[in-house]
Amino acid sequence: MAENTNERKITNKDIFQAYNKWYWLCEVSHCYDRLQSLSFCASQQNALRKLYPNDDDYQEALQRHLQFFNTEGTIGSVIHGITLSLEEEKSMNPDDISGEMIIALKTGLMGPIAGIGDTLIWGTLKPICLALATTMALSNNLIGAFFVLLFPLAGYFIGLYMCKLGYSLGRNAIGKLIQSGLMNRIIDACSILGLMMMGALSASYVSLTTTAGFKLENSDPILLQNILDGIMPGLLPFALIAGIYFYMKKKGTKYGGILLGIIIASIVLAFFDIV
Amino acid sequence: MAENTNERKITNKDIFQAYNKWYWLCEVSHCYDRLQSLSFCASQQNALRKLYPNDDDYQEALQRHLQFFNTEGTIGSVIHGITLSLEEEKSMNPDDISGEMIIALKTGLMGPIAGIGDTLIWGTLKPICLALATTMALSNNLIGAFFVLLFPLAGYFIGLYMCKLGYSLGRNAIGKLIQSGLMNRIIDACSILGLMMMGALSASYVSLTTTAGFKLENSDPILLQNILDGIMPGLLPFALIAGIYFYMKKKGTKYGGILLGIIIASIVLAFFDIV
Amino acid sequence: MAENTNERKITNKDIFQAYNKWYWLCEVSHCYDRLQSLSFCASQQNALRKLYPNDDDYQEALQRHLQFFNTEGTIGSVIHGITLSLEEEKSMNPDDISGEMIIALKTGLMGPIAGIGDTLIWGTLKPICLALATTMALSNNLIGAFFVLLFPLAGYFIGLYMCKLGYSLGRNAIGKLIQSGLMNRIIDACSILGLMMMGALSASYVSLTTTAGFKLENSDPILLQNILDGIMPGLLPFALIAGIYFYMKKKGTKYGGILLGIIIASIVLAFFDIV
Amino acid sequence: MDTGLLLVAAFCGIWQFVSTTDFGYTLSDTLGQPVLVGALLGIITGQIEQGLLIGGSLELMYLGIIYPGGTVPACASSAALVAIPIALRTGLDAHAATVLAVPFGILGSVLWNIKYSINSTFTIRAEKSVEKKDFNAVTRNASVYPMILTFVLTAVPIFLANILAPTLVESMINAIPAWAMHGIEVAGGVLPAIGFALAVYTIGKKEFLPFFVIGYFIVIYFEVATMGVAIFGTCIALLYLFLKNKESEA
Amino acid sequence: MDTGLLLVAAFCGIWQFVSTTDFGYTLSDTLGQPVLVGALLGIITGQIEQGLLIGGSLELMYLGIIYPGGTVPACASSAALVAIPIALRTGLDAHAATVLAVPFGILGSVLWNIKYSINSTFTIRAEKSVEKKDFNAVTRNASVYPMILTFVLTAVPIFLANILAPTLVESMINAIPAWAMHGIEVAGGVLPAIGFALAVYTIGKKEFLPFFVIGYFIVIYFEVATMGVAIFGTCIALLYLFLKNKESEA
């Protein structure tokens, strides 16, 4: 590291610029077959131009980064940092580092990091901020509604940090990180947090009760819901979510179909006065 | 497995029959020295007759299954399934499988499975169903009292499932299961659940408070119970259970003696107005 | 062990005496450069006299125990027990055990045991007893205030037990204990308990709220504290403690400075009507 | 003697047979649970509310008992099938009925001991028959004979207790001084402890004992229903299992 | 047609563009969240209280949705930017507005599918330009073109929906029988379940599923706020990470 600093071509400003292009354009050109490849390429463009004054090298570099890419954009910007550091090294020692190596690293990291990011950023940070703002809004607090902006704000700076981190760590650190199994442990930890959050959110925001009941002679009417509550509160929503989950496990994640099914079922059950 | 199916002699009906004889007679002939050996033998009888048309073989098989046996009947019916599969195999390849092997497997499994079953079925499922029904009955809900029947119902079908599972897994799977240490981990897990349940049940259903207290001059009377509650609520029942537990650890599980001791102690303490 | 009992010179009374001298004098002569060395030496004196009738040996032994020493006195008295057993052995087989060995063992144990003791005795047992007494006192219960004495009482007997334990275990057991990693696991466990206790105590006894707020036109005044409570209750005290903790991590544990800083900050914030 | 008493006594005798014959592994025991007995006797005597109340109160004392290895610490059905009808007849309140039930529960467990002892003969008979190639005797010895034994052993005494006990019990209860009554009542609240301690002793590996304490104090401090603890306990148990499995794979 | 309606419709169209163009990774999506839309429309129409109430209620249905790999199960902003203005105009209550929003949320997700399909062309164009060494085309194709597409695809329909829908919706709502209305309302409470199940399906390793159950029942039994679960969840996750790291070092 130390001996290279005098040769550094990528400045802090370059990193900042690359990150910003990424942050703002990341999903703008998202498409089904290539997802974020175009925005990844665009974000690296300025830095690559600087590293490869020769048009052919530059072209090759751009083509390299038009390959399939998709990850969660906030945590995932660590990959942009790493890529910058790799490209910088490649521009200085072209023979040491092959383009394939860079692609391999990118595609190797994007999957696990998408899992981490989707869990932490979108599955935890976002609903927390939204829930906060919603609670306030529902108690008629106008300012509260604008608390949703905490999420993009935090997201922006976390991403910036990750990008810088990626550049300063470089590929070695990341390689070690993956080898040591640390990555897997991080994913596991995120999985724990994410699942607890989804559980908590489910309990807070899914509501389903039944109005079914029957009446024996000489007795008060017996409500099924009361019996269910006696067994355990929150049983129906829980069973519903479990049902959907296992349906997805078996038949895949057909959101539309499940949605339609639920709406129809709701209306039918409402017709028979069961819900 | 696949190559044997064409040779299968035991039908699903046989398994169902064997399980039913077991479910209904399991403990009917329970005795102190042999426990469930007779009912185990009876449950296998029909299938064995089919497998061993020769009277001598049949006799030997019955004798084999009159050996000492005891387990928890619900989870334990997995052993019946395994035994059926073993006997079927033995009837086809008598030299491959010895009677001793079958006995060894049965006696090897019955202990750990008794532990699992007693914890899950009798220590968890039963009190949950009873507590549910009791809560309802105490709020004057007649139907509620009949919810106790959830327990035998669930028990019956869990046992049926275990029996079928045992037959289809056969001995290999079970052997691996034990070797891999999985069995121990399952027992540990059951132990965790069972202990938490016992703790929760103890807290809900053991009640003991003291009426002891004293009065200093110029002060309100001081109640010992208030002080104990200040230290931690539920202290006395907890101490009592811990006491009984450690007494059992030292002197063995003399239910009758402990019971008598508690009744006498209660009356004596009541006499001195301490409880 | 067994073969040595007939040669035992240290009696139970000696151990009791040594422990008492330790318990009562332990910190009396505490000083910055040597901490508990003098009291350690004093506590062993009588036993050493008995073991080393020869004045030169005795002198050497005393000098040995005037070396630097510091540990938590309650759990730490296990070291006194061990030392007694070692000195006894040395007095019988002077060549087997060197003075350095005894010193090494003492200094090796004193650190980890201080950690255990500070956590269990001072960080857990003491605040629990004090909190108990305080709660009672605050509800005007005079007797309650004297419940603080539970702490010294328990402390005295725990220490006595540890001292006896140390003597009977001797150095071998302790050696094994450390080698096996058990010591580390015990420290870890204590750390868990201690940290949870500190968390609970912090939540109970640190209080900080802000009175800051602002008013928009046509709306009720918005209080910052309400917003913070919406995010999470107890946020300010938590942030404060975290702040102090990280400050200490960076700049060391300057109690006085932090204290002054807090008082000044409080007064300044009060002046601006923020707290 | 009125027919009402006779009828109830007959029902109780038969029901005691049903619930101690063990015909139906998880079923038989359940049929004799006090809460169900209370409901049934309530229906029979037309005192549903009282029946549910007394049955339910009694249940609390017995719902935690497990029978590892054929130990029957106390017989819930004996207690229920004597104490509940008496209470319904004499108008005893639920508390006193619980007290009354205690000795019958213990006496009932003695009957189990006798049954388990005599049952040995049937296993031996079955063994001998197999030796003589009389194969059909197996099922007979495993079913009919022990059931007849159970009938004689349990139905008869409960029937008699139902007929004889009421007057006896009434005078007994009158004779017991209030403080002793209170003492027995206290014992009633304490007795379930034995069952739980026994279960812990049976299930409990030393290293998992803290889970008992956790379960206990979750209920104490958070007032969570038993089902809640069952849910969290299941989750923790599964996590333990899954994570240990994962470790052992690695 | 009054100018108020036109103004609101114009705002909604533009705002839909802002919040579906994805300009600003975490920002764009947030701007379209119902709670914020409710506040903004509240300010614009001078019905702040109603806006907050309806926006907040609607938010509950969408706040748990995540979009792994570009799947958009339902579009919160489409739902908000049609249902909220209609509700504010016609005086629908929050519940009915939620019901009303459901179909628009689904239709909105169809727009996303179209956008993601057409966007392919821009990536291909960029690729071809690079081949021809027209390097500047990359950024253009990554920004301006897809944004124009999004504008046409999303702003226009939302604008039109805002103008055409009110009368349509009003007569529709009057036509729906009460029980069906109630059914859709029930569906509204149930729909978030899909989002959560999907998230669990995506995140969830089998061996950690019990944590979902724990999270669920902590809220059910202890009525802890989501933030509380986030705190405890973070602690548990960190402990898992730290202790596993420690183990792997040893």
Added chain:
Amino acid sequence: MDTGLLLVAAFCGIWQFVSTTDFGYTLSDTLGQPVLVGALLGIITGQIEQGLLIGGSLELMYLGIIYPGGTVPACASSAALVAIPIALRTGLDAHAATVLAVPFGILGSVLWNIKYSINSTFTIRAEKSVEKKDFNAVTRNASVYPMILTFVLTAVPIFLANILAPTLVESMINAIPAWAMHGIEVAGGVLPAIGFALAVYTIGKKEFLPFFVIGYFIVIYFEVATMGVAIFGTCIALLYLFLKNKESEA
């Protein structure tokens, strides 16, 4: 000067000696705890209720302090033995008394520093005596001498403070503006934080820090008493120990 004041001052001086001489490892410190001092002074002055209230309030500030390696962050007994008698005499309320106590607690910790510094001489003296084979000097230097030092160092100033302070304090308190008083009061609620942070810093391995957070928010969200956390904490600690032991055996 009235005799009451003298008497109380004498008691406070002596008691300060008793609780800072460290005679009795766990005892000495305990005797100086504000809650006990409050009770004792309450009895002496006949103002039990006030004494308990002020002592208890003061205790909250000091009960979490630990002294690893001889660091005394604040001296509880100095605070108690000056602030409580003054408050009892001048009728200060508990809050103000807590404020008043703060500086004395800090000044008290300075006395400890002095004591620990001077104590060195006794260890050196003992060492020299042993060299000269004057063996009895060890115990003398370990007990009598440092105790005399403590008496002079601590009893005297507390005695004087008790005599001189009341008038001084009264005029001081009158001089402090209300906002500053409030500021000091706020500081009183915040100061325990230092003790806890210090303890965490001392005890806390990085990888276990989440347990601090768990302990904190259990109390915040579930309003469990400290003892409850102690119970659950002990269970978790034991489970950690047992399971790790089990692992290391395998």
